[in-house]
Amino acid sequence: MTYRESSGRYLGVVVGGSMTRGVDVRLSPDCPVEEMALGQHVVIQGQSRRFYGVITDIALEWSDDSIRANPPDTSNPLIAGVVATSAAYAMLRVLPMLAIEGEFAMLDGPAPARTVPPHFAPVRLASEEDVQVVFGAEDSRHFWVGNPLDMETRVCLDLEEFVTRSNGVFGKSGTGKSFLTRILLAGILQKSAAVNLVFDMESEYGWMGTSEGTGMVKGIKQLFPSRVGVFSLDEDHSRRRGVSPDYLLRVGYNQIEPGDIDLLRENLGLSEVAADAAYSLARHYGQERWVRSFLDVSGPEMRELAADLNVNERALSTLHNRLSRFRRYDFMTERESDESVEEILRYLDRGIHVVLEFGRHRHDLSAYMLVANLLTRRIHERYVRRKEEAMGDASREPRPLVITIEEAHRFLSREVASQTTFGNIAREMRKYNVTLLVVDQRPSGIDEEVMSQLGTKLVCLLDNERDVDAVTAGTYGARELRSVLSRLDSKQQSLVFGHSVPIPVVLRVRDYGTAESYRELGFLEASEMRRQMERDADDLFGGRD
Amino acid sequence: MALGGDARVGEVVESSSTGFVSQSYRLYGAPHLGALVRTGGPCPAYGVVHEVATRGIDPSRRPTARGEGEASEEDVYRSNPQLEHLLRTDFRAVIVGHASEGGTLYHLPPSPPPIYAFVHVCVADELSAFSASTDCLRLLAGSGIAALEEVVAAFLRHAVAAQPDPQAFLAGAGRQLAALIPGDFRTVESILLRAAP
Numbered sequence: 001m002t003y004r005e006s007s008g009r010y011l012g013v014v015v016g017g018s019m020t021r022g023v024d025v026r027l028s029p030d031c032p033v034e035e036m037a038l039g040q041h042v043v044i045q046g047q048s049r050r051f052y053g054v055i056t057d058i059a060l061e062w063s064d065d066s067i068r069a070n071p072p073d074t075s076n077p078l079i080a081g082v083v084a085t086s087a088a089y090a091m092l093r094v095l096p097m098l099a100i101e102g103e104f105a106m107l108d109g110p111a112p113a114r115t116v117p118p119h120f121a122p123v124r125l126a127s128e129e130d131v132q133v134v135f136g137a138e139d140s141r142h143f144w145v146g147n148p149l150d151m152e153t154r155v156c157l158d159l160e161e162f163v164t165r166s167n168g169v170f171g172k173s174g175t176g177k178s179f180l181t182r183i184l185l186a187g188i189l190q191k192s193a194a195v196n197l198v199f200d201m202e203s204e205y206g207w208m209g210t211s212e213g214t215g216m217v218k219g220i221k222q223l224f225p226s227r228v229g230v231f232s233l234d235e236d237h238s239r240r241r242g243v244s245p246d247y248l249l250r251v252g253y254n255q256i257e258p259g260d261i262d263l264l265r266e267n268l269g270l271s272e273v274a275a276d277a278a279y280s281l282a283r284h285y286g287q288e289r290w291v292r293s294f295l296d297v298s299g300p301e302m303r304e305l306a307a308d309l310n311v312n313e314r315a316l317s318t319l320h321n322r323l324s325r326f327r328r329y330d331f332m333t334e335r336e337s338d339e340s341v342e343e344i345l346r347y348l349d350r351g352i353h354v355v356l357e358f359g360r361h362r363h364d365l366s367a368y369m370l371v372a373n374l375l376t377r378r379i380h381e382r383y384v385r386r387k388e389e390a391m392g393d394a395s396r397e398p399r400p401l402v403i404t405i406e407e408a409h410r411f412l413s414r415e416v417a418s419q420t421t422f423g424n425i426a427r428e429m430r431k432y433n434v435t436l437l438v439v440d441q442r443p444s445g446i447d448e449e450v451m452s453q454l455g456t457k458l459v460c461l462l463d464n465e466r467d468v469d470a471v472t473a474g475t476y477g478a479r480e481l482r483s484v485l486s487r488l489d490s491k492q493q494s495l496v497f498g499h500s501v502p503i504p505v506v507l508r509v510r511d512y513g514t515a516e517s518y519r520e521l522g523f524l525e526a527s528e529m530r531r532q533m534e535r536d537a538d539d540l541f542g543g544r545d
Numbered sequence: 546m547a548l549g550g551d552a553r554v555g556e557v558v559e560s561s562s563t564g565f566v567s568q569s570y571r572l573y574g575a576p577h578l579g580a581l582v583r584t585g586g587p588c589p590a591y592g593v594v595h596e597v598a599t600r601g602i603d604p605s606r607r608p609t610a611r612g613e614g615e616a617s618e619e620d621v622y623r624s625n626p627q628l629e630h631l632l633r634t635d636f637r638a639v640i641v642g643h644a645s646e647g648g649t650l651y652h653l654p655p656s657p658p659p660i661y662a663f664v665h666v667c668v669a670d671e672l673s674a675f676s677a678s679t680d681c682l683r684l685l686a687g688s689g690i691a692a693l694e695e696v697v698a699a700f701l702r703h704a705v706a707a708q709p710d711p712q713a714f715l716a717g718a719g720r721q722l723a724a725l726i727p728g729d730f731r732t733v734e735s736i737l738l739r740a741a742p
Binding site: 029063064065066067070072073076078079081082083085086087 | 712715716719720723724727728729730731733734737738741
């Protein structure tokens, strides 16, 4: 199939620029500058190849300095028309990202641009066909996530590529992170690219989530009832919301390790000395019993214990005081076997995705972090062991797993990322078939090394300078992306860049919440489901006469 | 291009590659400032009138006042019929293009019009055809003649009247002028304001 000349709208010609800054395009007088937008995709037709780029700046230029001091009389339509098409004009800055060579680009696909188009090369807005050549059509591994601004073409993520690395969804609160995450989870489910384990802090993904504007939306359990299991820490809360959890999760004091306390140090307001004391306590009482035994210590015994352990008594009693909060968690029990972890693994092994709801503990970050870290550590350990046991035999390897965590900067901050399981997972990529989907509103709080390892970033509106710096650091055209990023709409728009898209793209994220959107994701209403079953039965047993 | 009717107004008396001076057949009978004129052959040159002057035929003798006893200015000429022969009207034109077999070319002709070549005023179809392309402004705008703005505006006033879509013509001319007179939109603006019908 040949790739015809682009049919997109003519914008102008290249008049200068460089590879690092991007090329300057003189906007044609017939093209109103108001209709241009940052982040729009354009194609530049060179002599032997076609360049695909992104608009990263739009500027008003003038060829006559005097009109800045004495603007012409634009109330006269003749003068206004002439000045707008001659002495005062608009320039676009376009960053060439991809080069498509030859006529058979449909087969070869695009490659990163390593040069710039020549002077006066014509520039057009990317047409639907251009976008499709670059992003690929929807198929068994490409999942439609949204449309470029002002276009109906579907932009697809290569989900098989996507799940091979840890990825991030970022954005200020209220800009659609959960919305986007829900779509990604549904996509991973629909394409069976991996199994999900979601630490669902706000109970938004499993069963009924809220979405600004449309109110309540279906969770992934409702879309794919037989392929998603809802685990809960708070049965009452789940039942009140009309969901009967598949499993009630419990955590035993014996399962808490000193490392978990280290992670919670900032949250619990512990000094380094106090957090270190946890290690001494674990040595003193033994891993299985240290929390329970320590919580039973009271009054004068504390001084003796401090002397025994050779730790500061005040630090020890602060630790005691903070750990006592765990008593309020009704999901904590004296002792738990690893049954919960086994159950999660059994689900995951069968290809059933697991959403863990926190119920009333959703406002308690310590509970969320404690449980997420504790479970992830154990699941990761199993995955590492099983992967090593499989010794390269793909059929024995565990299914690729994507762990979704919210408030990710708490788990992946500079201080703790090097010690936590989450930090390890983010750094080691797919080595053990486990990757992260981090959801966060403060990416600047995440360790730089972890950020640099994230494969694909889906970023909704961010306006804090440091956050914007953090997500764009190390990306080609970072400075240009920054300007695009701070101009995103606060609803249903996202800038996607990284490993699984060939070029950064601003998306209008696909709909989620309408009957049609559910159907497109593979959801069947009860009546449709019945018809489908009857059809299947007919196919299987032969049609009825 | 079909050459226009025989609106002959004078003869070339001085000629160069970039312009020519013509003597008008009638005293005060020169074409208006900014008018398009054609002269010579076989590649007739087109010029735009940029200066019209009337003076005595003998440059060493300045005309003397004669009207003190006359009731009107016309009476001065009636009472002195010899004046028609002692005074002459000349007009200067800057060459803005020439005709060739292939049509109108907006650059200088290979040779200047000869002395005594007849000069015709271009009107209607010929003017409209010549000014159909805004390239017709190229030589004029770059000519460095005195009162350039006035002459260009006057030429546009003539041309716009011959165009079917005056507004589009002026807008195109304005864009061309902005490119030909870079960095000085004020001048372009003032020309357009004077050229608009």
